[in-house]
Structure formats: C-alpha cells, structure tokens
Amino acid sequence: MKEKVHIKRLENVAYITINRPEKRNAMDMESMDLLEKKLDEIENNQADKVVAITGAGNEAFCSGGDLSVFHHLRTKEEAHAMLQKMSQVLFRLFLFPKPTVALLNGTAVGGGCEIASACDIRVSAPHAKFGFVQGKLAITTGWGGTSMLLERIEPAKALEIVMTARMYSAKEGKNLGFISSLIEGDFKKESERYLSSYVNLNSDVLAAYKARFTDRIDREKLQQRIEREIDDCSTLWAKDAHHDAVDKFIRK
Numbered sequence: 001m002k003e004k005v006h007i008k009r010l011e012n013v014a015y016i017t018i019n020r021p022e023k024r025n026a027m028d029m030e031s032m033d034l035l036e037k038k039l040d041e042i043e044n045n046q047a048d049k050v051v052a053i054t055g056a057g058n059e060a061f062c063s064g065g066d067l068s069v070f071h072h073l074r075t076k077e078e079a080h081a082m083l084q085k086m087s088q089v090l091f092r093l094f095l096f097p098k099p100t101v102a103l104l105n106g107t108a109v110g111g112g113c114e115i116a117s118a119c120d121i122r123v124s125a126p127h128a129k130f131g132f133v134q135g136k137l138a139i140t141t142g143w144g145g146t147s148m149l150l151e152r153i154e155p156a157k158a159l160e161i162v163m164t165a166r167m168y169s170a171k172e173g174k175n176l177g178f179i180s181s182l183i184e185g186d187f188k189k190e191s192e193r194y195l196s197s198y199v200n201l202n203s204d205v206l207a208a209y210k211a212r213f214t215d216r217i218d219r220e221k222l223q224q225r226i227e228r229e230i231d232d233c234s235t236l237w238a239k240d241a242h243h244d245a246v247d248k249f250i251r252k
C-alpha cells in the first residue's frame with residue numbers, strides 16, 4: 001500500500017513527499033503522524049543534511065487539511081485537538097536543526113501554505129499558485145501559519161496575504177518575499193540541482209548556520225502566539241459559517 005507521506009534520499013537531501021495526489025495532497029491525521037515520524041527519522045540520520053518537502057505530481061504541493069475528513073469535526077474542542085496536533089508538527093519543523101526547503105511543485109492552499117511557511121526557504125515552479133484561503137472558509141489559519149508567515153516576510157505583506165485570502169502567482173510570491181527562487185524547466189530535476197548546492201558544506205557547519213537562523217526567534221512567545229491562533233481558529237471552526245462553506249466545497 002502506498003505511504004501517504006514518504007521519504008526519498010538523494011545526495012544528503014531527504015525529500016519528504018506528501019503522496020495523496022488524488023486529493024491534491026491534502027493532510028489527514030495519518031499524514032500528520034507520518035510527517036512527524038519522518039522528521040524524527042531525519043533528525044536522527046546524520047547523513048541527511050537538508051530536508052525538502054514537496055507534493056506528489058505537479059498539480060499540487062498541498063491543498064491543506066483534508067476537508068472530507070475534518071468536516072466531521074464539529075465542536076471547538078474537536079477542531080482544537082486536530083489544529084494543535086498539526087501546529088506542533090509544524091512548530092517542530094519551524095525550529096528543525098537542519099535547513100528545510102519547501103519545493104512548491106504545484107498549488108499550495110490553506111494548510112499547504114502553513115506547511116510552506118514552516119520551512120526556512122520556499123522555492124517554486126513558475127506555474128504553482130499559493131493562497132491562504134482559510135478566510136473563504138470562515139476560519140483563520142490554525143496550524144500556526146500566520147504566526148510563522150509573520151516571521152518570514154514583512155508583516156504588512158503577510159497581513160495582505162491572509163486578509164485577502166486570494167490566490168497569488170509564484171511570481172507575485174517572489175515579489176512579496178514569500179518565495180526565494182523560481183525554478184524553471186523540469187522542476188524535479190532542477191530542484192535537485194538547486195538543493196545540491198546546499199549540501200557541499202559539512203553538516204556541523206549547516207547546523208551552526210541553522211542555529212543562528214532560529215536563534216532570532218523567541219520560541220516561548222511564538223508558541224504563545226500559535227496557541228492564540230489555534231484558539232481563534234477552533235472558535236470559528238465550530239460556527240455555521242464555516243460548516244456551510246465546507247459543505248459547499250464538498251458538494252461541488
């Protein structure tokens with residue numbers, strides 16, 4: 001049986017692939033558990049110098065939470081437990097001791113953008129679009145995505161992205177500072193080439209630079225901000241406006 005999240009290793013880069021292309025790589029609880037297990041594995045494997053996260057296929061990086069499953073979460077408490085679980089995985093990814101790169105092979109929406117925001121660097125195929133569309137479902141981000149996005153780009157730009165809830169092109173993402181580089185050509189091949197330049201140095205040097213990067217973060221404050229984000233999102237989740245919006249998506 002195919003694994004919903006799998007790892008492939010190539011020249012000291014561990015590629016984590018969200019492998020549910022038929023659902024545009026949406027995350028369910030099993031995928032969250034698997035992502036966490038893959039991070040455990042990579043953290044303990046000395047040979048893995050860099051972590052790259054991508055989606056299977058070339059249509060989607062990740063379409064966020066699996067709405068067909070999470071639609072069954074009706075109350076604030078039920079939503080809170082799911083949001084907390086994934087936000088803990090992403091908080092860990094955000095502070096991961098090795099460099100992390102989101103390879104945006106295709107569309108990233110909702111929680112998919114939160115996963116991308118948890119990575120240090122985002123590189124994108126030119127056709128990929130991204131959008132923090134949660135607002136259209138009458139909720140906010142709830143996996144820590146806004147708190148993390150605010151650490152990645154200028155706060156006013158982050159606010160624009162989440163408050164408009166619109167889709168952006170990869171080129172716009174680059175102008176906003178969300179995306180570091182656009183990778184032209186065969187995305188898989190060219191992103192492997194791009195990542196190969198990160199693994200020339202030894203792992204202790206990379207880890208030391210990564211530590212300087214995460215040292216800038218006040219971890220306790222970030223955690224508190226994420227907890228407030230989860231609380232707001234789970235309150236909104238329990239309202240009819242959210243359930244009605246998801247009903248509409250599911251029935252389309």
Ligand SMILES: CCC(=O)SCCNC(=O)CCNC(=O)[C@H](O)C(C)(C)COP(=O)(O)OP(=O)(O)OC[C@H]1O[C@@H](n2cnc3c(N)ncnc32)[C@H](O)[C@@H]1OP(=O)(O)O
Binds near residue numbers: 023024026
């Ligand atoms: C936890 C908080 C969150 O993440 S809130 C945000 C949740 N995500 C969303 O609102 C995105 C919903 N999906 C979409 O807008 C589109 O599917 C996107 C990703 C733009 C892709 O469009 P397109 O390439 O035309 O594909 P499509 O819509 O025909 O979808 C193909 C099949 O995949 C499914 N799918 C897609 N996204 C999800 C999702 N998040 N959860 C569950 N299923 C999803 C679609 O329902 C569709 O399934 P089917 O082939 O009709 O059975």
